[in-house]
Amino acid sequence: MSHGTLLLVALLLPFIGSLAAGFLPTHARNTAAILAGSVAVAGIGISVWLYTSLADGAPVQFWLSWLPMLGLDFTLRLDGLAWLFALLIFGIGALVVLYARYYMSREDPVPRFFSFLLAFMGSMVGIVLSGNLIQLVFFWELTSLFSFLLIGYWHHTASARDGARMALTVTGTGGLCLLVGVLLIGRIVGSYDIDQVLESRDLIIQSDLYVPALVLILLGAFTKSAQFPFHFWLPHAMTAPTPVSAYLHSATMVKAGIFLLMRLWPVMSGTDAWFYLVVPAGLVTLLLGAFIAIFQQDLKGLLAYSTISHLGLITLLLGLGSPLAAVAAIFHTLNHAIFKASLFMAAGIIDHETGTRDLRKLSGLYRYMPITATLAMVAAAAMAGVPLVNGFISKEMFFAEAVAEHTGSLLDDSLPYWATLAGVFSVTYSLRFILGVFFGPPPVNLPHRPHEPAHWMRFPIELLVLICLLIGIVPSLTVGPLLATAVKGLLDATPPYYSLALWHGFNLPLMMSLIAMAGGVVLYLGLRRYLESGIEGPPILRDFKGQRIFEKVLATLSWQWARAGEATLGTRRLQPQMRIVITLAVVAALAPFIANGAVGTGDMPGTPLPPGFALLWLVGGICALGAAYQAKYHRFAALVLVGGAGLVTCVTFAWLSAPDLAVTQLLVEIVTTVLLLLGLRWLPKRIENVYPSRPPLKVLLRRYIDLTIACALGGLMAFLAYCLMTRPLTQSVSRFFVERAYSEGGGTNIINVILVDFRGFDTMGEIVVLCLAGLTVFALLRRFRPAPESIEQPEQQRIQHAYDVATPDRSPGDTVADYMLIPRLIMHWLFPVIAVMAVYLFMRGHDLPGGGFAAGITLSIAFVVQYMASGTRWVEDHLRVLPLRWMGMGLLTSCATGMGSWWFGYPFLTSHFQYVELPYIGKVPAASALVFDLGVFALVVGATVLILIALAHQSLRSSRAAQASEGGE
């Protein structure tokens, strides 16, 4: 397997694993954990395997053409930086999986947890491996989505839901900003390919779009990495199960923002804009996070704010813009991931074994869990930056960079003081964590009696703490080569000289460290009384909550403003909306005339007007106006009039050389009329004269406005139609169809050849729509509840029924049977006639007017006629119509015909034709398009019959309902 393919495997494995875990039984805790663990271990294996190939500095690539016309390819790209992150994602991931196996309770749906976790892992890997910025944003948004699911895993608690929603809103919004920023970068560089972007530093920083792009990208990174003022979502995400916190807030989620800053660091940093946007954000986050962390009463809250603070530190380092600072940033990212993951896990163990994370309740746990306590102490020392642990070295590098000169501004000059202050804070909260939890008097009133956890639950912490110590004591032997690889990925040119040693002599950074440690202890002792009073949160800042502001903003935006906007601009009533839509249509139709000046009619000679045509349209116009006038009170009359208008349309088609349209229109007209007749029964009785005297002025005004709109649009349509008809259409593809219909489609009916051959794919879509409409009708009617006053039998049926019951020698239903005797007989006999007609229309369709549509509707009319003649019950006793099967077979036939051409190596729906000589009948066309048309035919029959039968059945249902209610009385 090539190295590139391995990258693809590393990306896909977590997603495949996620899918597989999703299908496991709800309580398959071990299976799911083993699955997730193997995926993570395989990922580690691939990362380690690929390490050697990075030695020469060229990134490993995988490339797949995606949207070449837009210059977008699916590319995976592994350089040193991506490698380090991938290793972290898989490495910490594997440990978190092991930990979660013991942390998660037997009652939780654990496979779902692992499914989300793996999908999240895959999305993170996608971010770091993306070789294309758009692709990166895609995976970026995926991490937002899956972190939402992970944080909200215990969705039965409101705080989990709120925390998840807040994280999604903040990071998702940031992701959208990032997308726009990336699009700007793509516009500047002309490509989204990361390699190409990385070569275009000058182009980017000199562009006018540099600052907007930078701001947008930073918004994305800062929201993700919880930088001030977007930091507030992170503490609320602590409602997630602790393994999630350990994973998301140490090595992954929040590090995605850091990764993005690093990825674009070579091309975007080093400018004033970068310095003044990134450094203050990082500095404020560093100090504020550390300060608030001191005052947390929740163990995980303390760690969350500490995470924010450390992320601020890394951001600050990246903001400084010097290569050495970037090296320190990478190194601290690694160190922070290691010690923070172990601290979260330790907090989780404490929570798991004691039942609480509240620092006010916890105390003196050392005597119950000495090993965990020792491990936590080492990790906390790393967090505080104590020598011999990994955090110390990167913190020293940070101090050295803080002292170094960058821009010479006031901000730059004051950095050493701020850095030392942040060091003081971090020592204080680390002390608080350790002393508060593990020392002091034995705890009272704990939910559980504390004890050491299962060994394998503690194992991940042991391993991480061991790594902390190894890096802290012999940095150049352990982490040196890894760091060098990552730095090479970040800084293409010669990496700066840096030394990973424990002892650099007695210099300024060491002084700062000593001051920070001493200051931290003093501050802790000074604050002890305040902290023990049990107040949550720091003084002053306590009243200033990000969450509350967030919620207020959200409520204002999505509720108050939306409501106000709806109240002033919107309406829930249909009529004003229709008015607006139609008025817009009028405006849109008029706009070209206004823009280009008035356009007169064309000069093509008109067709002479036969008197019959004029008379026809006189009738048509009267029908239309009559229908418009009668539709309110005389529904049946309106239906007849609309039918008249339809017939006029139909005759017009026939007159003007469109026999196919005429046939189809006539048949559809019949079916539509039957359909509407069936529907009439369920409409309420109309009360005439709602307004006994004169309608109120408002109503009159509304009607005049509507009349004006209708007349305007009607006039406009007439004018447009006339203009179009009097000028020649010069360019059209018609010639192509006319000339090729016979030679390539094998039919003389051009319309049919277009439908089933040239544009067969459109027809395919059309029958699918028909199919969906039929199914929707069917589904809607299954749950149909008629209005109460429509349930009782119609008056005519009641009278007949009463007469039949009253007359001794008659049984109910006789009267209607007598009335319908002759029509019924004729209609029964008509069935085969109409069916033959349908077959005839179908067969001749390719050469003469007809075809699948017309034939299908004809056959459905044959069925409907039987329903009308004999009633639903009789027909269904004698005839089994299975419309759903007709539809299914029709769709399958059409698809199969279309796919048949693949067999011969042609594109979908390529047709083949020839004529076959049949005895007695003669030459018949045998085109594959005919089979396709057969599918169309079957589907049309099925859908039409389904719709009509579904409606017809309602009368049965209502009579049953009426009987039931009578029986009940």
Place this chain on the structure above:
Amino acid sequence: MEIVLSIGIGLFTASGVWLLLRPRTYQVIIGLSLLSYAVNLFIFAMAGGGLRVDGPPILAPGGVGDPAKIADPIPQALVLTAIVIGFAMTALFLVVLLAARGRTGTDHVDGREPD
């Protein structure tokens, strides 16, 4: 002929739009039917070469068609599709209308009688 057909299309449109703006669902469905006739005729009338009385787009067997002698097939193919889809939409709308009537107890388009 053109002028008569144009006026006819205009009348159908005007009646259809008037009904679309009415408050009762049945009026709207009738209006939609009228409007779809109008639109179908409008598309149909856009044929290249104008209206044609004696030239259905059907070829003599074995022949190659002459576009100058027969009606433009493209608008016809479009309208044929539109007729069938129009039928499906009418059916769907009718059922929605009935379901809304059953559920809300009124046939007003807003699902409740105006105050």
